[in-house]
Amino acid sequence: MPSIGVAVCALWVVGVVAAQQDYHQPTSKGFRMQHGFETVLVQPFGYDGFRIRAWPFQPPTGQEISFVYDPPLEGPEDEAHGMQFDTAFIGNMSEELRNGNMIVRTSGWGGNPGGYRLAFYRVEANGTETLLTNEYAPLKSINPRYYSWAGPGSEFSAEFSFSTTPDEQVYGTGTQQDHIVNKKGMTIDLVNFNTHIPTPVFMSNKGYGFVWNMASTGRMEFGQLRNRFTADAATVVDYFIVAATPGDYDTLQQRLSALTGRAPTPPDWSLGYIQSKLRYENQTEVILLAEEFQKRNVPVSLIVIDYQSWAAQGDWGLDPRLWPDVAEMAHKVKILTKAEMMASLWPSVADNSLNYLEMMAQGFLSATRSGPGTTDSWNGSYIRNYDSTNPGARDFLWKTLKHNYFDKGIKNFWIDQADGGSLGEAYENNGQSDYIQSIPFPMPDALYAAGSQRSVGKLYPWAHQQAIEEGYRNETSTKMGSPCDYLSLSRSGYIGSQRFCSMIWSGDTTAVWETLGSQVASGLSAAATGWGWWTLDAGGFQADPTVPWSANIDTSEYRELYVRWLQWTTFLPFMRTHGSRACDVQTAYTCDNEPWSYGATNTPIILSYIHLRYQLARYIQALFSQLHRTGRMIMRPLYMDFEISDARVAEWTQKNNNVTTQQYMFGPRLLVTPVTVSNVTEWSVYLPQPAGNETKPWTYWWTNETYAGGQMVTVPAPVEHIPLFHLGSRSDIMNGNVF
Ligand SMILES: *[C@@H]1O[C@H](CO)[C@@H](O)[C@H](O)[C@H]1NC(C)=O
Ligand SMILES: *[C@@H]1O[C@H](CO)[C@@H](O)[C@H](O)[C@H]1NC(C)=O
Ligand SMILES: *[C@@H]1O[C@H](CO)[C@@H](O)[C@H](O)[C@H]1NC(C)=O
Ligand SMILES: *[C@@H]1O[C@H](CO)[C@@H](O)[C@H](O)[C@H]1NC(C)=O
Ligand SMILES: *[C@@H]1O[C@H](CO)[C@@H](O)[C@H](O)[C@H]1NC(C)=O
Numbered sequence: 001m002p003s004i005g006v007a008v009c010a011l012w013v014v015g016v017v018a019a020q021q022d023y024h025q026p027t028s029k030g031f032r033m034q035h036g037f038e039t040v041l042v043q044p045f046g047y048d049g050f051r052i053r054a055w056p057f058q059p060p061t062g063q064e065i066s067f068v069y070d071p072p073l074e075g076p077e078d079e080a081h082g083m084q085f086d087t088a089f090i091g092n093m094s095e096e097l098r099n100g101n102m103i104v105r106t107s108g109w110g111g112n113p114g115g116y117r118l119a120f121y122r123v124e125a126n127g128t129e130t131l132l133t134n135e136y137a138p139l140k141s142i143n144p145r146y147y148s149w150a151g152p153g154s155e156f157s158a159e160f161s162f163s164t165t166p167d168e169q170v171y172g173t174g175t176q177q178d179h180i181v182n183k184k185g186m187t188i189d190l191v192n193f194n195t196h197i198p199t200p201v202f203m204s205n206k207g208y209g210f211v212w213n214m215a216s217t218g219r220m221e222f223g224q225l226r227n228r229f230t231a232d233a234a235t236v237v238d239y240f241i242v243a244a245t246p247g248d249y250d251t252l253q254q255r256l257s258a259l260t261g262r263a264p265t266p267p268d269w270s271l272g273y274i275q276s277k278l279r280y281e282n283q284t285e286v287i288l289l290a291e292e293f294q295k296r297n298v299p300v301s302l303i304v305i306d307y308q309s310w311a312a313q314g315d316w317g318l319d320p321r322l323w324p325d326v327a328e329m330a331h332k333v334k335i336l337t338k339a340e341m342m343a344s345l346w347p348s349v350a351d352n353s354l355n356y357l358e359m360m361a362q363g364f365l366s367a368t369r370s371g372p373g374t375t376d377s378w379n380g381s382y383i384r385n386y387d388s389t390n391p392g393a394r395d396f397l398w399k400t401l402k403h404n405y406f407d408k409g410i411k412n413f414w415i416d417q418a419d420g421g422s423l424g425e426a427y428e429n430n431g432q433s434d435y436i437q438s439i440p441f442p443m444p445d446a447l448y449a450a451g452s453q454r455s456v457g458k459l460y461p462w463a464h465q466q467a468i469e470e471g472y473r474n475e476t477s478t479k480m481g482s483p484c485d486y487l488s489l490s491r492s493g494y495i496g497s498q499r500f501c502s503m504i505w506s507g508d509t510t511a512v513w514e515t516l517g518s519q520v521a522s523g524l525s526a527a528a529t530g531w532g533w534w535t536l537d538a539g540g541f542q543a544d545p546t547v548p549w550s551a552n553i554d555t556s557e558y559r560e561l562y563v564r565w566l567q568w569t570t571f572l573p574f575m576r577t578h579g580s581r582a583c584d585v586q587t588a589y590t591c592d593n594e595p596w597s598y599g600a601t602n603t604p605i606i607l608s609y610i611h612l613r614y615q616l617a618r619y620i621q622a623l624f625s626q627l628h629r630t631g632r633m634i635m636r637p638l639y640m641d642f643e644i645s646d647a648r649v650a651e652w653t654q655k656n657n658n659v660t661t662q663q664y665m666f667g668p669r670l671l672v673t674p675v676t677v678s679n680v681t682e683w684s685v686y687l688p689q690p691a692g693n694e695t696k697p698w699t700y701w702w703t704n705e706t707y708a709g710g711q712m713v714t715v716p717a718p719v720e721h722i723p724l725f726h727l728g729s730r731s732d733i734m735n736g737n738v739f
């Protein structure tokens with residue numbers, strides 16, 4: 001077996017070398033075009049890509065915030081770095097630059113030669129050129145690169161417009177709760193709010209990928225003829241475009257992740273079952289929990305302590321009155337279950353926190369542009385968030401976590417409420433409701449070391465992930481990108497968040513069927529954005545107050561929802577349960593959420609999926625290792641594998657038909673279709689037509705019946721069976737022998 005692996009590996013290396021020999025090297029290190037008060041710098045960047053920066057008046061220093069590696073992880077030898085260029089001219093000329101299969105050309109209005117508008121083309125195998133997009137400039141309209149100054153300083157707001165066509169399909173943009181995979185027609189605010197993590201990275205079905213490399217809040221619009229990206233406050237505009245053959249999304253993800261970051265590999269233990277609830281309240285309860293897992297012989301890889309386990313927000317330590325001996329607890333949990341532990345931290349520092357005065361004195365707390373600096377309040381305390389953009393504050397946070405948790409055996413951190421601006425919820429002046437669904441007024445315009453919320457707010461959660469990453473890397477003497485020993489769990493993220501040892505979960509969801517259904521498209525958009533380490537709260541986070549049984553573990557309705565939701569998580573990058581539960585009979589402080597809490601008939605079903613997860617370990621490790629090497633996604637929207645071989649997949653993706661928003665591939669071999677309504681015994685699944693000539697490529701996991709591709713089939717789906725099909729042999733899957 002190992003010798004086959006080596007042979008495959010050697011072939012792969014030969015393939016890459018051959019491709020690089022054929023590579024059309026960049027024709028120059030770039031050009032700088034001046035047009036009136038504005039300057040545009042265009043550089044070859046990565047394979048088949050360009051970086052564009054534009055500014056009015058004042059040139060950038062090159063030290064601006066960027067989420068893109070310079071140099072990229074992969075790219076031609078001859079490309080530009082920093083602010084390099086070969087050619088400078090006034091924007092009345094036509095200029096052309098080629099890098100690999102991509103060309104950028106300047107033109108005037110209506111495509112006339114001589115001008116200052118950029119157009120991007122892909123060079124096809126037969127030598128013809130295909131226009132991918134150009135700067136959108138209909139006659140007598142605002143400039144495609146449009147600047148305005150709303151404040152007294154030199155920061156400006158920018159609106160950049162690019163042409164599109166009504167049939168273009170747009171994938172990615174971070175996560176929303178919208179049941180939508182193709183974002184065409186959407187307007188998406190670049191403001192974080194819990195489950196809404198808008199991120200300006202997208203892939204087009206025309207065969208290009210785009211990164212709006214801006215830390216600013218703003219907006220993304222995907223119209224009929226125009227895609228527009230808006231930055232509220234900036235000193236330079238920075239974006240990237242990369243090309244691949246249409247339908248080749250793996251190459252696009254490889255190109256994009258070479259710029260924004262490759263996921264490291266997670267520790268093997270983290271691929272097991274993650275146990276969490278709102279909330280385990282003290283040391284005794286956690287030890288009893290570990291004993292229960294051991295007694296019942298249920299595998300568990302991580303046990304999580306949620307919020308309010310501290311005495312005051314910002315202590316970043318467990319309340320000693322409830323957790324008298326943290327090291328002893330972590331040790332016992334380990335002995336009993338082999339599980340690691342994770343603890344929640346919030347970014348908020350209340351003025352009664354042990355750390356408040358020192359952090360205030362050192363300038364480690366975010367402030368606001370006006371008022372006393374308080375950015376929010378929560379449960380009766382005014383708070384200021386720690387400033388994740390300040391390296392000193394990150395360092396302070398890590399040192400505190402190290403002392404209070406890491407050195408005592410709790411080595412994984414849940415960075416909750418990490419959205420930035422406020423606490424990440426619209427608590428402030430909002431009546432402190434526990435069911436907040438929208439932002440009623442602008443987020444506080446917080447001030448950070450790196451700038452204001454409007455100009456750098458999208459950096460906040462990313463830099464917060466970075467704080468934990470820096471701590472881990474220091475602690476384990478490893479470099480970023482190398483395998484992770486520990487991980488964080490973040491409610492938010494941004495461009496290139498996949499470079500950290502950090503999972504992103506879909507946020508605070510409600511415990512109803514509709515919400516279960518909408519998580520699928522959210523995960524598929526996360527994947528298209530480049531985030532492979534995705535997960536969610538099995539069972540939903542909180543009760544929907546309008547649904548009497550929601551989150552109540554003693555009702556048959558919720559038990560059924562929970563089983564369907566939990567079984568689905570077997571086929572997510574991370575298998576995790578969490579949430580606030582209600583119950584009729586209470587045995588702990590808060591209602592139970594353990595695998596055995598959902599009734600005698602459901603317990604064996606839940607356990608069977610936890611066991612299946614462990615049986616799939618080699619398959620899942622293979623997926624993460626491929627993600628690390630090439631950016632090849634783990635959760636795969638159907639268009640990634642079948643857009644070319646199955647015309648219906650292409651058409652249905654365009655229309656966001658529920659086949660394409662509810663079904664996906666988990667790696668190259670498993671077709672997953674979670675059941676999203678109650679009381680069903682069978683389920684309809686579309687089996688895409690794969691490339692190749694096998695007559696019945698699909699096997700139903702539970703019966704071994706085989707099926708042809710390109711058809712809708714109805715299969716038995718009693719509550720113990722999630723509709724699951726596989727390609728190829730089951731033993732290859734179980735052995736991880738799939739690439
Ligand atoms: C562009 O403008 C420069 C500076 O005014 C001038 O020297 C040059 O001839 C112009 N080129 C074209 C192609 O119009
Ligand atoms: C060249 O290839 C492109 C892309 O495959 C195709 O659309 C076009 O029709 C081809 N043109 C010619 C002249 O063969
Ligand atoms: C709010 O704080 C009080 C103590 O001041 C505590 O008893 C209560 O549980 C907290 N509420 C929540 C929702 O955490
Ligand atoms: C990591 O180590 C570097 C170098 O020793 C140090 O400057 C930095 O403060 C450390 N960061 C953290 C988060 O501990
Ligand atoms: C810890 O939690 C358990 C279970 O909820 C409870 O019975 C016990 O009283 C708690 N102990 C303390 C010290 O709060």
Ligand SMILES: *[C@@H]1O[C@H](CO)[C@@H](O)[C@H](O)[C@H]1NC(C)=O
Nearest residue numbers: 658659662663673676684685
């Ligand atoms: C799609 O919607 C139809 C009609 O509502 C439903 O019958 C079908 O089960 C759904 N399919 C999936 C995969 O959710």
Ligand SMILES: *[C@@H]1O[C@H](CO)[C@@H](O)[C@H](O)[C@H]1NC(C)=O
Nearest residue numbers: 556557560677678679680681
């Ligand atoms: C479930 O379906 C069965 C058979 O169709 C029906 O008798 C029963 O009332 C349904 N239960 C619920 C909760 O809808």
Ligand SMILES: *[C@@H]1O[C@H](CO)[C@@H](O)[C@H](O)[C@H]1NC(C)=O
Nearest residue numbers: 690691692693694695696697
């Ligand atoms: C399928 O195609 C492959 C490669 O072209 C060929 O070797 C094989 O015989 C074909 N199988 C069938 C069943 O037609």
Ligand SMILES: *[C@@H]1O[C@H](CO)[C@@H](O)[C@H](O)[C@H]1NC(C)=O
Nearest residue numbers: 701702703704705729730731
């Ligand atoms: C299906 O095949 C697998 C081996 O590939 C076997 O382990 C399993 O028991 C079979 N299931 C049924 C229902 O026959």
